[in-house]
Amino acid sequence: MLELLITYAPKFFDGALMTLKLTFISVSIAALLSLPLAILRRSKNSALQLPIRLFVSFFRGTPLLAQLFLVYYGSGQFRLELTDLGLWWFFRDPLYCALFTFTLNSTAYQIEILRGALQAVSSGEIEAAVAIGMTRRLIYQKIILPHAYRIAFPALGNEVILMLKGGAIASVITLMDLMGRTRQAFSQTFDISVYFWAALFYLLITSAFVVAWRLLERRLTRHIDYHGVNNLPSTSSATMTGLNNAS
Amino acid sequence: MNKHISALALSLLLSVIPFSGVNAAEKTIRIGTEGAYPPFNFFNADGKLAGFDVELAQALCDKMQTKCTFVAQDWDGIIPALLAGKYDVIVASMFITEKRKLKVDFSDPYQKSAMTFVIGKDSTLTDFSPEGMDGKIIGAQGSTTQGDFLNALYPNSDIRLYPTQDAVNLDLISGRIDAQVGDMIPMLDWTKKSTDGNCCTLAGEPITDPKYVGDGVGMALRQEDDELRLKLNEALAAVIADGTYKKINDKFFSVNILTLQ
């Protein structure tokens, strides 16, 4: 069993790097996109609101696997049109296709998280800011956004982990991430322990991330009284709940 | 009364579920195939398995006068599932290679094996040596001999491994990959016979190195199933001798795939 690990460790390592690359690039781009969209989503103008709602609903209501197939193989059907538009170089590459799909998916989830967080900022705090004559922009900058991100922080951490795990399907479009390397190793050895090693790798990555995220959270929210919350034995796992789907 | 019935039902259930078909004489042979590898094995629009492998296997079963059922299984898991007992024999145009022989036994070959490069018709590629393919994108189905061949000999090419042959074909059509390596016969069939394969053509010399293509194509069985293997070999010889093989062959191919002549 250990022999197997030594033989395949370099490949596993490559795969893990690919997994991390896929996750963090798509989650980061999605983080940039989701904020303006979340603010627009709260607008009362339905012409602005409706397309965002449809976008969010579609990407949250369909399997990531189906989305990936649609983008990758679906775009292949429109090679000529995409070449004319000068976009084929982008869709030709499986890595770009995966990043594109994962980014859209993560954007949809992050919009929902931020929308909830923006809603949770108490109107009293906003009124207080209005009362001292702050501009709308300033209120967003100084009051609403810092507060909203603090509220959204744990859910955003969950989203990163969901993406990390969801990204395991990238091997169906030839990307050799950790899961892809694992399946390859299994097809060469038929040895079930390959999957156990992969499980260990994934657990290491996710646990390391959970710990890092919680440390970051504690730094960012030093001023908030966490008495009795941080000491619960279960919060480390609670950070990973899949509840970021909650709308 | 009720007690008796439930006891009876229970014993019936027990006898059926875990030890089904213990009686060797009436045993149904379960045949595993991929179902994504036309024209050898594929699903038709009725959702039924069809193709050369399937018809040949059926002919063998008729010859042996046993009942057969077909099970579709992804290529990746096709040997593990055989070993786990999901079916008794793989008839899925599998090359007889040394590596596979470590895990399974093979019947006598029922096709000759060779691999080939396939490129788009508008492609300018002519040199298919590792140097000539330097920096090019080559696709193949994962967990196959083609994949092993590419990984071993084409370290400077971008090798992409797909879950199914269909997916490789799709990406060759769309031009995502510069070339693919596939089994000779299905590639021949695909480029010559199907409308979507019209895009592409075979290229370069056939790859026949036994190190990669092995000793032909065989049916794979669990190593302890010698009895079934011998019966299959007998039946195979018989269907070749009585012309059944040729009939099925001609239904699907223009060449004789047993000899590749």
Added chain:
Amino acid sequence: MQWYEYLSYGSTGWGDELLSGLVITLSLAAVTLPLGLALGLAVAAASVSSSKAARWGALGFTTVIRGLPELLSLFLIYHGVGMLINNTLKWLNPEADFFELSPFVAGVIALGLVFAGYAAEVLRGAWQALDRGQSEAGLSIGMSKLQVFFHIERPQILRLALPGLGNLWINLIKDTALVSVIALSDLMRMANIAVGSTKKPFLFFLTVCLMYWVICIGCEFCIAKMERRANRGIRTL
């Protein structure tokens, strides 16, 4: 062929195959739900029990389940459990026939475990959010702990957990698509087969996306209705 002919019902179109895949997808989800829920409840009970071993066990289970990609869990179960059962059977009875862990059963087990891992957290959260005073009021009139659980805690846990469980149900439906990778002829796999045969990936993948979407929207609608029902009399702002 026009696009609607590809989707038609019959021997030339793929509509009937897609529908049969949809039936598999939905029955997989429907069979998984009660099993996952029961297991999740057991794990949640363990995580709030007074036994330290049970609490750590529950924590370990939820951590592992939620730290692994669903696809990996699926492979582990499909290949691992199949092998385990067969080795055990062989060991018990060398004459035993092979036991086949069907993709459906493997899917139910794997998705059930995943569902349970998340559901346990949702249920534990709901249990902890219960107003203790209400249980005390039950105890104070002499109800047994079991009666308190059944009449007072259970309905309130369900109400508090319903939104979370609703999300998990929708995730479950989406996760069934992963089972296509282990050769179960579900909706996703039927689409793949159709694409292989017709070379129309955009049409078929878009169709299955829309099918999943409609199902999920339908489920969301039903869940919202159930929530309204469960929240009768609860004032929400």
Added chain:
Amino acid sequence: MPADSIALQVTDLHKSYAGIEVLKGVSLNANQHDVISIIGASGSGKSTLLRCLNLLEVPDSGHIQIQGETLNLYAPHGATPSHKSQRKIESIRSRLGMVFQQFNLWSHMTVLENVMLGPCSVLKRNRDEVAVYAKSLLERVGMLDKCHSYPDNLSGGQKQRVAIARALCMNPQVLLFDEPTSALDPELVNEVLQVIRELADEGRTMILVTHEMRFAREVSSQVLFLHQGEIVEQGPPQQLFNDPQSKHLQRFLASVNL
């Protein structure tokens, strides 16, 4: 005193939390028709005493006797009662009605369902009969018109009146009130006190923890003053309020500004 007129007898109750003794051997007797008020500063152990009477907190040691049923507690700290005594505890609880400061109405049930659940599930009484009785009780506390409402749509005073009806529906031998008006807005206090006063006039046996000194003085037959887990003084209200003996009680009465 004839034994059969004793409704509830508690002897030498001890209770500690984390090594701190909150009740240091409290005894009390409630005769039929008694209304006993327990007064004292916050932290004196009043609420703990009441919760121990109903065994929501299990006392460390002591005896609780309620018409025919006796519970002797010698349990070491933190020990959970055995199954046998658990049944006894449930039986004792069902004879003691409890009204909480925070009402603790079951939010997923209607008012009527709240009142009916105990008799139906614990006493296994006939649903139809219980419904009739529950409605008569709701009428008495002036809540019949709200019997199909959910608790969240009621005011605090209304909730507390329902909670009282809920306790009454079990036909308890003794009613326990744990600061029943402390969580209420001032203008709602009287509607609840009025109900309790009527119950006292009816001759119900009641034990009441309260901050409403004037009320305690009016309705009580006996008042206990609890200080740091001990009963420092007890007697008829006139005696305690007009002529406090101990320094603690004098100081306490001065601070509550009667």
